[in-house]
Amino acid sequence: VLRGIGEDAAIIRPSARRQWLITTDLLAEGVHFLAGEANAVDIGYKAALANLSDIAAMGGIPHYVLVSIAIPASRSTRDIERLYQGLMRACRTHHVELIGGDTSSSRQGLFISITLIGSVTPGRALRRDGARAGDLLYVTGTLGDSLAGLTLLTRASRNLGRSMRGLSLTHQRYLIGRHMRPSPRLRAGQLLSSLRLATSAIDISDGLAGDLSRLCEQSGIGADLETKRIPCSAALKAYCRLTRRDPTKLALQGGEDYELLFTARPGNAARLARLGRRFGCRLSCLGVIRSKRDGLRLRGPQGKTTRLTLRGYEHFHAPDDRRS
Amino acid sequence: VLRGIGEDAAIIRPSARRQWLITTDLLAEGVHFLAGEANAVDIGYKAALANLSDIAAMGGIPHYVLVSIAIPASRSTRDIERLYQGLMRACRTHHVELIGGDTSSSRQGLFISITLIGSVTPGRALRRDGARAGDLLYVTGTLGDSLAGLTLLTRASRNLGRSMRGLSLTHQRYLIGRHMRPSPRLRAGQLLSSLRLATSAIDISDGLAGDLSRLCEQSGIGADLETKRIPCSAALKAYCRLTRRDPTKLALQGGEDYELLFTARPGNAARLARLGRRFGCRLSCLGVIRSKRDGLRLRGPQGKTTRLTLRGYEHFHAPDDRRS
Numbered sequence: 001v002l003r004g005i006g007e008d009a010a011i012i013r014p015s016a017r018r019q020w021l022i023t024t025d026l027l028a029e030g031v032h033f034l035a036g037e038a039n040a041v042d043i044g045y046k047a048a049l050a051n052l053s054d055i056a057a058m059g060g061i062p063h064y065v066l067v068s069i070a071i072p073a074s075r076s077t078r079d080i081e082r083l084y085q086g087l088m089r090a091c092r093t094h095h096v097e098l099i100g101g102d103t104s105s106s107r108q109g110l111f112i113s114i115t116l117i118g119s120v121t122p123g124r125a126l127r128r129d130g131a132r133a134g135d136l137l138y139v140t141g142t143l144g145d146s147l148a149g150l151t152l153l154t155r156a157s158r159n160l161g162r163s164m165r166g167l168s169l170t171h172q173r174y175l176i177g178r179h180m181r182p183s184p185r186l187r188a189g190q191l192l193s194s195l196r197l198a199t200s201a202i203d204i205s206d207g208l209a210g211d212l213s214r215l216c217e218q219s220g221i222g223a224d225l226e227t228k229r230i231p232c233s234a235a236l237k238a239y240c241r242l243t244r245r246d247p248t249k250l251a252l253q254g255g256e257d258y259e260l261l262f263t264a265r266p267g268n269a270a271r272l273a274r275l276g277r278r279f280g281c282r283l284s285c286l287g288v289i290r291s292k293r294d295g296l297r298l299r300g301p302q303g304k305t306t307r308l309t310l311r312g313y314e315h316f317h318a319p320d321d322r323r324s
Numbered sequence: 325v326l327r328g329i330g331e332d333a334a335i336i337r338p339s340a341r342r343q344w345l346i347t348t349d350l351l352a353e354g355v356h357f358l359a360g361e362a363n364a365v366d367i368g369y370k371a372a373l374a375n376l377s378d379i380a381a382m383g384g385i386p387h388y389v390l391v392s393i394a395i396p397a398s399r400s401t402r403d404i405e406r407l408y409q410g411l412m413r414a415c416r417t418h419h420v421e422l423i424g425g426d427t428s429s430s431r432q433g434l435f436i437s438i439t440l441i442g443s444v445t446p447g448r449a450l451r452r453d454g455a456r457a458g459d460l461l462y463v464t465g466t467l468g469d470s471l472a473g474l475t476l477l478t479r480a481s482r483n484l485g486r487s488m489r490g491l492s493l494t495h496q497r498y499l500i501g502r503h504m505r506p507s508p509r510l511r512a513g514q515l516l517s518s519l520r521l522a523t524s525a526i527d528i529s530d531g532l533a534g535d536l537s538r539l540c541e542q543s544g545i546g547a548d549l550e551t552k553r554i555p556c557s558a559a560l561k562a563y564c565r566l567t568r569r570d571p572t573k574l575a576l577q578g579g580e581d582y583e584l585l586f587t588a589r590p591g592n593a594a595r596l597a598r599l600g601r602r603f604g605c606r607l608s609c610l611g612v613i614r615s616k617r618d619g620l621r622l623r624g625p626q627g628k629t630t631r632l633t634l635r636g637y638e639h640f641h642a643p644d645d646r647r648s
Contacts, residue, residue, distance in 0.1 A: 010347070011382070011449050016340030023334070024424060024439055026392035030431035058335070068350035068437055100348060107354035109430075113392055113437030115348055125335050 010099035012064060018119035023054040029072075029109035040079045042180055043112070044086025046256075050205060051116035052094060052184035053258040057203035059126040059193025060118035062186065064099045065091055068113040070106035083112070094186060124193045126201035131219035131263040135199050135289040138272065140185050140260045141281045142233040143208055144247055147254025149179025152239075166242045171235035178233075182258045188279045189260060197272060201262035209252040209308050211261055213296060219263075222294035225287040225308075228301055252298075252308070263289055334423035336388060342443035347378040353396075353433035364403045366504055367436070368410025370580075374529060375440035376418060376508035377582040381527035383450040383517025384442035386510065388423045389415055392437040394430035407436070418510060448517045450525035455543035455587040459523050459613040462596065464509050464584045465605045466557040467532055468571055471578025473503025476563075490566045495559035502557075506582045512603045513584060521596060525586035533576040533632050535585055537620060543587075546618035549611040549632075552625055576622075576632070587613055 014020055025047065029035055033043045048065065055062045067087060071080060088098065096116070152164060152175055164172060185203070192198040200219055204211045208230070216222060232240075232247040240247040259281075264272060269285070276283050290297075296308035349371070353359055357367045372389065379386045391411060395404060412422065420440070476499055479488060488496060509527070516522040524543055528535045532554070540546055556564075556571040564571040583605075588596060593609070600607050614621075620632035 010345070011444070012344045012346065013446065014340075014342075014344055020336045020344075021334070022336065022388070022390060022424060022439070022441065024390045024392050024426055024437070026394050026426045026428050026435065026437050028394040028428050028430045028432075028435065031394070031429050064346070066346060066348045066439065068348050070350050070352040070355070070435060100346060102348055102350045104350050104352050105355050106352045106433075106435075108352075108432030111350065111352065111394060111430075111435045111437075113348070113350050113435075115346070115390065115439045117346065120335070122337065 010064070010066070012099070012117070015119070017122070019122045019125065021055055021058050021060045021118040021120055021125065022115065023051050023118075024113065024115040025050050025054075027112045027114075029111065035109070040082035041086035041089070043110075044083040044088075045090045045181065046086075047112045047114050048087045048090035049182060049184055049258060051114050052090060052096070052186065053203040053205065055116060055118040056184045056186045056189035057126060057201050057260055058118070058120060059124060059189045059198075059201070060120040061190065062091075062094050062096045062116055062118040064117040065096050066100045066115040067098065068102040068104070070104045070111040072106045072109055075110060087114075094184070120193060124196065126189060126193055126198050126262065128200055128202050128215055128218040129220075131200040131215060131221050131289050133221060133289055133291045134266065135263040136266055136269055137212075137223055137225065137286045137289060138262050138264060139204070139208070139231065139284050139286055140188050140279060141257070142231045142236065143204065143257050143259060144236050144250030144254045145175050145178035145233050146182060146256040147179075147250050148236050148239045149175035149177070152176055153179065164242070167238055171238050174233065174235040175239060179256065182256065184258060185260045185281065188281060191275065191278060192260075192262060195275075197264055197268050197275075198262040199264060201260055204257045204259045204261055206255045207253045207257075208261070210255075213308065215261060215263075216292070216296060220292050222290040222292050223287060223296055224290055224294070225296075225298045227298060229284055229286050231282055231284040334388070334390070336423070336441070339443070341446070343446045343449065345379055345382050345384045345442040345444055345449065346439065347375050347442075348437065348439040349374050349378075351436045351438075353435065359433070364406035365410035365413070367434075368407040368412075369414045369505065370410075371436045371438050372411045372414035373506060373508055373582060375438050376414060376420070376510065377527040377529065379440060379442040380508045380510045380513035381450060381525050381584060382442070382444060383448060383513045383522075383525070384444040385514060386415075386418050386420045386440055386442040388441040389420050390424045390439040391422065392426040392428070394428045394435040396430045396433055399434060411438075418508070444517060448520065450513060450517055450522050450586065452524055452526050452539055452542040453544075455524040455539060455545050455613050457545060457613055457615045458590065459587040460590055460593055461536075461547055461549065461610045461613060462586050462588060463528070463532070463555065463608050463610055464512050464603060465581070466555045466560065467528065467581050467583060468560050468574035468578045469499050469502035469557055470506060470580040471503075471574050472560050472563045473499035473501070476500055477503065488566070491562055495562050498557065498559040499563060503580065506580065508582060509584045509605065512605060515599065515602060516584075516586060519599075521588055521592050521599075522586040523588060525584055528581045528583045528585055530579045531577045531581075532585070534579075537632065539585060539587075540616070540620060544616050546614040546616050547611055547620055548614055548618070549620075549622045551622060553608055553610050555606055555608040
């Protein structure tokens, strides 16, 4: 950055050897966060995280951030400082520099707009439209933790903490941490990009079902998933045993996991398995990409098949299922 | 742009021969525009314009725009379409391409965040901190028109139109047009940058007094202006005669003129005068840059000196004035 805050615009000198990635998000009070329940540090952290995760899903390296905030009179200066603290906590870890933005008053609620600028080797950006029938479908980390963490936090704030006695403090802390301080999968995205291992990728911010539907739509494909392959953490399993919930359902519908969902040619499966440790997280193969007309199907433990839709999933009997 | 809307981030391939300019603005309902009085097309146009003007003030060429909107339930789809129409009307004129953004619902009012990406020849960006004592102070176009136009619109909406009978329709249309469809001074900025004619520049969005104060602060200088040199349009003069207002006051305090205020070495004065026509607008020399301790002084027609402040201006007698 040659000139940043204080000028009409930030000036950056791009490298001729990199393509630039630009992503932007607008977060609204009452929609993305609630006035009462969220700490300003948490709001800031997650606002930055959503954009860092977008750069991860493209296989890029994040560099610069611009932050605009519309501030209602009800917020104190201390709140805004905390918000920037949270933002910069997420950004600093990845050496992302604040280069500009805008501050405005707001008559009605807090609004935050973040623009993140990253870069990627030319031609190596991971895209949403590259998946083909026959590819394998992978996901990083574990799913559903964030939603379980949010539920724990909500219970705690409503003094229902007692009912979580059966869940160890370690498990509770893990799930809450996954909700409040998720990590963008930048390293995984960069490896997939630099080693050309992914045919497509997307980050999971709206739950596996929603973001897989999006990937399928943009690649013009369908997919077969196996329930037992959906990665769930030990903490999530313990939480689900206690609350009599279905961990698969949480993984499919829970949002804000910020894991990467990607597809790869079957010929790269062995290489992906060997690379596992370098990703810095678990890597799971969920199933296989099918043609568009096959749609999205989830095969359960007893061989029962469920059709997934964008808004969640509904039970149905697939033709081969009906025969049995 | 290699990949735009539909991906996690837009991908752009920068040229090694250009530096990149990034600017962002957040506009809030009730602060930057009112729900009732502004047409969605106008809101969109001016949201884009503020950012285009920032690129103009740096001497850059605008290329790409990202638009995020938080939409309250009270707004119709048609409103949002109109808003984009206005945005794109301002952008298309300058060949600016929409490459991404975000849409969110809003519980409380309409919010628009715009990020504009431009470019400039390396080392040629116009800055706010380059003015030195002895430089001449220039401004493009005329000042105060936008505020007069806004007042006319407000009167019209309150059915006070009759009292404007004394003002010709041409003058009324001109002033209202300057308020509703101001042009970013991109050509002027680009000429100043490419010919290295400006030592500093800023766009006037908060009135001459406010933005000159900002320029002085960032360059660490003061300035002497002459009232009679402040450029006012014939329409503004006619409006002021009729309403018994002081055109200088409107020029100093009126916002949203989006003209460029810049400084140049005295040796370039003749060249600037010759270039006039290529700027596509009037060019006026307002006065001369002084040292910081001289502050901001405005010399009136009778030699009376006024001290300018950030919030407007207040009358005072300068030492040399008191002697007379």
